[in-house]
Amino acid sequence: MQAHIMDSGLENWHDFEVESRREIVALLRSIGEKNQLIRMQVHGESEVCVTSILEIDAEGGMVILDRPVDTGQSRRMAAASGIAFETSLDKIRIMFSSNSLEECMHGGTPALKMAVPDTLIRLQRREYYRMNTPVSNPVRATIPMIGDDGAANNTPFPLADISCGGIAIMDNKLVLGDTIGKNYPGCRIDLPEIGIITVTLQIRNSLDMTLLNNKLNRRLGCQFVDLSRGTLAQVQRYITRLERERNARIAGLG
Template sequence: MQAHTMDTGLENWHDFEVVSRKEIIALLRGISEKKQLIRMLIHGESDVCVTSILQVDADNNAIIMDRSIDAEQNRRILAAGGVSFETTLDKIRILFAAERILECNYENGAALTMALPPTLIRLQRREYYRMSTPVSNPVRASIPLPAELGGAVTVFPLADISCGGIAIMDNKLMLGDTIGKNYPGCRIELPDVGTVTTTLQIRNSLDMTLLNNKLNRRLGCQFIDIPRPMLAHVQRYITRLERERNARIAGLS
């Protein structure tokens, strides 16, 4: 499964991949029974629509879901080359994807259907919680590019950070389509905390077209063998962002 991040990215954390069909069916039925809302993202697009699971049909290896209320959005979902889903169940983040969505009838109405996903991702560890990094004063990652990409150390702004990795904005499309590629010796300057040096692996790519027709590319990157002291820096920085966000919320209320 190639998982795409939603607020994304969804990094593809292999440690959290569920491959047991029985367990996948149980989790999806739990989401259906609790009527959990599911965010649905068409690959390569930036708008998200909300759906829910109407039925998990294990006999036919299918899931039946609500359509979007927007007819044009339904048309794009049915034409899409891939769709990602994100929801929560008992505070556990659940991510899965489909290569194809089809239309079907359910209880005398139109609905959407997809094949039962062969894998899904279940993130329940608190430290994989992701925080958006400040837009006004962006955190930056310096990535040494390999010779075939020019060989220079190039700086990219962060979109978010977790203890599992970061999402970076590659709006000049300098990293190309490099899913699965490792970039050793990357440096991330965390304000008031310190510098993190680690290997980054590109796990997913999401292209978003802005209103001015400019393309934004967001790359989800996983930390590879990050040293423990560096991870402590990341945790400290996330805690600080969380404190600042909570103070802002408290100030608004």
């Protein structure tokens, strides 16, 4: 990880380092297309300026940046041995760096250029970082329930998404009813290639949706209660695995 572009107080952030050239180019191109402003700072110095991506030359391996209005500032940036960049894309912080900036011309106006970075860091607050789980082969949460006959039974519910704070499940048969605020201890979630975790789930919200065939589907947001460090680490590993798979798909389509 590029430690020199990381600031303190990031314990509550989920980080993911992107190393695929195609993924990096696709992300930078999206930042440019959405005209996102980018914070640019010389390593170890307080001077900060704002830029944006004008063009991505994937074949030439270059990123063309808008030049700061202040000519002197632009020259100092170009002369620096290390520049840190930070921006955001769809509420996710994007951080990267460059060892060298050069002044250039773009469309007849002065600009700056740099090599496409080798790596890029994506950051998002852990509690808000949600990944959709597979639809075709759904992950399931098994919740212990007491039936009308008083007998205990384990009922499986497919996951819709997962975060370090909890999961969303689909109660397609509407068996959980009005359970907002209720805790369900001893729930088991089988995370593919990670293992089975046992958690206490608290139902936090409920959303009823009518499908195209007029069938009712209920989505329940569930919060993890007193998750252990070891179980949290397993959830984080699974989220990272899902993100790697998603980014690989994005790169394949890019």
